[in-house]
Amino acid sequence: MNGAAVFIDRAKIRTPANLRIDYRVIDATSADALTTLGDAATFDAAVCSMAMMDLAEIAPLLAAVRRLLKPDGVFVFSVCHPAFNATTTRMTSEFFTGEDGRTRQRFGVANDFYLSPRTDASEGIINQPEPHPMFHRSISGLLRECFAAGFVADAFEEPAFPAGMSAKSAFSWAKRPEIPPALVVRVRPLAL
Ligand SMILES: C[S@@+](CC[C@H](N)C(=O)[O-])C[C@H]1O[C@@H](n2cnc3c(N)ncnc32)[C@H](O)[C@@H]1O
Numbered sequence: 001m002n003g004a005a006v007f008i009d010r011a012k013i014r015t016p017a018n019l020r021i022d023y024r025v026i027d028a029t030s031a032d033a034l035t036t037l038g039d040a041a042t043f044d045a046a047v048c049s050m051a052m053m054d055l056a057e058i059a060p061l062l063a064a065v066r067r068l069l070k071p072d073g074v075f076v077f078s079v080c081h082p083a084f085n086a087t088t089t090r091m092t093s094e095f096f097t098g099e100d101g102r103t104r105q106r107f108g109v110a111n112d113f114y115l116s117p118r119t120d121a122s123e124g125i126i127n128q129p130e131p132h133p134m135f136h137r138s139i140s141g142l143l144r145e146c147f148a149a150g151f152v153a154d155a156f157e158e159p160a161f162p163a164g165m166s167a168k169s170a171f172s173w174a175k176r177p178e179i180p181p182a183l184v185v186r187v188r189p190l191a192l
Helices: 002-014 031-037 059-068 139-148
Strands: 043-049 069-080 090-097 103-110 118-122 132-136 151-157 182-189
Touching: 031 059, 043 059, 059 069, 059 139, 139 151, 139 182
Parallel strands: 043 069
Antiparallel strands: 069 182, 090 103, 118 132, 151 182
16 A cells, blocks of 8 residues: 555646545555545446456445445446456467468467466566565456446456557567457446
């Protein structure tokens, strides 16, 4: 959380004075902390960008967002794609012979683990000072928790890098335009 406070301080410095943004640093796995965010049914939208795979538990966050959103509100979240961008994924690079007889190189991913939840140490940036835990949830596992919190999903995207982008590193996602490194889901409160 100390790192997060530094990011929030930096965001405050960069925020134009005419924008009224109320920044808070809280633990998104703490139901008690999340109750301090506001009154029920007062928010039009909520976003959680590339963070839920870093949370040991997502049920408290989902319950809080469900409470805070207006009945016609939306919650959009993105995570590392659990099938392709997980701690168990290996990035592959192969030389092969094309139909024209030419030697070519192709880039992909290999994985042998997906369905069960698991926790592994990982790096968001190679050689970061300390690895941090990554909490693997399958797509059905993620959505099951959303449904249990009283949401329905109505949009789902798997963005990848555009084909033809140049990249030097064999580990770049730009070398894998058919493999989405992220998953983006929009959910809405289930009408009762
Ligand atoms: C991969 S970064 C994403 C940062 C940013 N949202 C973005 O999209 O670039 C994951 C973020 O989750 C935050 N995070 C991890 N665990 C958290 C927790 N328990 N409560 C609140 N934030 C947490 C980290 O501080 C970090 O900023």
